[in-house]
Amino acid sequence: MAGLVEMTGIGKSFGRVAVLSDVSLRVDEGKVVALLGANGAGKSTLMKILSGNYTRDAGEIRIDGRPADFRAPADAIAGGIRLLPQELSIFPDLTVAENIMLGALPTKGSGPLRTVDKAALEARAAELLVRMGLDWLSPRTRMGTVSHHVQRIVEIARAMAGNARMLIMDEPTASLADAEVKMLFQCVRRLQAEGISVVYISHYLKEVFEISDEIVVLRDGRNAGRFETKKTDVDAVLEAIVGNRVGNLYPDFARSTGVASDVVTVEGLTVDGWLHGVDFTIRKGQITGMHGLIGSGVEMAGRALFGAVPKARAARTTVDGRPYAIRNAEAGVAAGLGLVAAERKQEGIISMLSLRENMSVCNLPLFTKGLVVQRKTETATADDWIRRFAIRARGAEQAIGSLSGGNQQKVCLARWLIGDLKALILEEPTRGVDVGARAEIYRQIRQMADNGLGILLISSDAEEVAGLADRSVVLDGGRVAATYEAPVSAAALMNAASKPAAAEAI
Amino acid sequence: MSEETAKTVGSQSEAPKPEAGRSLLGKSWAGTAMLLVIYLLLLVVFTILSPFFLTFKNLLSIGSNMAFVGLMAAAGTPLIIAGGLDLSVAAVAGISGVIVSLCYAAGIDIWLACAIAILAGGAIGGGNGMLTNGLRLNPFIVTLGSMSIITGLSLVLTGGLTQPLAIPGFNWIGSGRILSVPVPLILMLIFFAAIWWVMAFTPFGRYIYASGGNPDASRMLGIPVDRTQIKLYILSGVSGALAGIVVAAMLGAAAPDAVGKHLLTVIAAIILGGTSLFGGRGSVWGTLLAVLILGTLNNGLTLLNVSSFWQDVTKGAVLLLAVGLDQLRIRSQI
Secondary structure, three states, rough: OOOOOOEEEEEEEEOOOEEEEEEEEEEOOOOOEEEEEOOOOOHHHHHHHHHOOOOOOEEEEEEEOOOOOOOHHHHHHHHHEEEOOOOOOOOOEEEHHHHHHHHOOOEEEHHHOOEEHHHHHHHHHHHHHHOOOOOOOOOOOHHOOOOOHHHEEEEEEHHHHHOOOOEEEEEEOOOOOOOHHHHHHHHHHHHHHHOOOEEEEOOHHHHHHHHOOOOEEOOOOOOEEEEEHOOOOHHHHHHHOOOOOOOOOOOOOOOOOOOOOOEEEEEEEEEEOOOEEEEEEEEEOOEEEEEEOOOOHHHHHHHHHHHHOOOOOOEEEEEEEEEOOOOOHHHHHOOOEEEOOOOHHHHOOOOEEHHHHHHHHOOOHHHEEOEEEHHHHHHHHHHHHHOOOOHHHHHHEEEEHHOHHHHHHHHHHHHHHHHOOEEEEEEEEOOOOOHHHHHHHHHHHHHHHOOOEEEEEEEHHHHHHHHOOOOOEEEEOEEEEEEEEEOHHHHHHHHHHHHHHHHHHH | OOHHHHHHHHHHOOOOOOOOOOOHHHOHHHHHHHHHHHHHHHHHHHHHOOOOOOOOHHHHHHHHHHHHHHHHHHHHHHHOOOOOOOOOHHHHHHHHHHHHHHHHHHHOOHHHHHHHHHHHHHHEEEEEEHHHHHOOHHHHHHHHHHHHHHHHHHHHHHHOOOOOOOOOHHHHHHOOOOOOEEEEHHHHHHHHHHHHHHHHOOOOOOHHHHHOOOHHHHHHHHOHHHHHHHHHHHHHHHHHHHEEEHHHHHOOOOOOOOOOOHHHHHHHHHHHHOOOOOOOOOOOHHHHHHHHHHHHHHHHHHHHOOOOHHHHHHHHHHHHHHHHHHHHHHHHHH
């Protein structure tokens, strides 16, 4: 029997960087296939190809055994394949029924007098809600008043209204509580019984083992393993995800074996709904890693300390021995903290300004004599860092938006090194950066630590933390779950981050 | 189609970006150069069509008549670049004339009266800034509201009547000359030069572009985005007050509704000058050229006896044309 969807030999590169090479994926009717892999392993790219958001460079996609060529998301939807992204796309001010049926509104009358057939709309929506197991939800409810996990199921109902045969779910449980996850899974099982297939992307191994029939692992854009869920265990899957990477992607750990002094101490860092009293320190001259899954609070810890999260607070914080009060980013910078944000485009670069201006903008007092910014020293400094970080650019005046991601990231690092910095917080420093540039960035992070800076490396990539950090803190549920001194294996970090999985697998 | 989607979705990846700025249209100064060409074309066309156009006196009077618009547009430019907007500026000009006349009528020295009007303008601007930045309200709504309040107050304070202000020393601001150059024109040029200097050379100038270019990133870099904007709202209010004083001095009277109708010209000049309404991009020189273009158009068409009704039509058409061309230019850059 042919699979519902068969992808074979899929290849895709962006520029000269190969993101996928010779990747295969087969999904049978009524099966839930979990697609796993570290950040940058190629999961999203593969799914974007399947859902028509990207075109492939090589390989073949077959649906029901027939070749399929999706040139746009609409093609994939017509072919019965629906991508449900991590971010909900709902219309909070419309009713549940309207949200479900928007793509295919039933109408009555004809010509210019055609109107939405409200009765049919609500009847069709109610039918779908029953199918999803949401028979208690009135189709007339305003979508915005419904809780998050129910909205997610309504989104699935919308896909089913378009006669989807396969759903691609990207981290659907990232911000859901256990009971809510259960409800979502009941819905997935109902669909499965109807013969609907699901590709399930998640970092939560516990959930993956609960819901999937099969597990497919990608690593560095290649197939790294295919498991039948019932016949495997967490360790085997973790090993496939992490692999035994050879070569020297990561630099050596800190040379100083003695305990270095703490440059930043944090006690009781709290952000309502995210962090519940987290303690940690950043050591001078070392890299402190912080790892956790999406929703564990790891995405908030760095920016809360820096002052970029409203209503973040801590019992006691010090920077370089002096008390530091979390207030806003200005205060953070004044205290000697720097932060390189994960979302480079939104929070890192000012894309229409030049490389020079992006570099100097958080250090302008250093470049100002009297009232005037000294353009000459500014340019000299920018040129200097372009050379030291091997930034590929036409010059200091090039608009930063036209640089590649890796080069933009180098600018975002360099700008903090100009001033008198005590500690640098790095959020997902290699997200969207290819392997080549990655090694370069790792080397530079280590160099910065060697020069006496304290580094806090926040990453949802356990391998990165294991490879780079002299000490690692793992967060789970807004609390510190474990602390390790290097060397520690990526698998141990991942295990600590999703503790329940390990407990249940044993 | 699919390639376009891939490009936007794949922006996080390492896809090589096309080299920007290769075509002539793509150069960063091309926008200003284009305005200069339009301005020169207008000069040539009107010189051919009207014998009265190209005289020293007429050209200076264009500058003088546009000075109050120029003052407001000069201050509005950095505000819009920083991501703000002030629709109340022309209403502030109206009430500032009223304040001067009422203070003078109450026996206060005319220059002290001007200072009070400028302080009031700054205070109104500060209020706009506090509301938009403190409460995170949309600047369009905030300044639309304050515009209505201020316009109404001007009418309440004067009963809608024009207040005479015939004081030779004061009127000199509006109609005096230094070396045969009109004082309002000089004032406007000084104002433009000062704002240009601040924007081009000071840290504050950098913060203006950074705040509007990417407010989230700027905040993450510890840049005082809110304070930058509030200061610019204050500057905008002060520019409104100055414009009101210039108009009152020119007319020899404070008419509460004399300036309000010119708000659209102010905004049009800023946009025509190449400033992005979304912030982050623009220059005061573009705005100055745009002010001159709009003034020249007005003057030339008047000399040709074209009805003022048609002049509004032309002004709108020029604005759309220039903004359209500018958009094409930006697209060729990306």
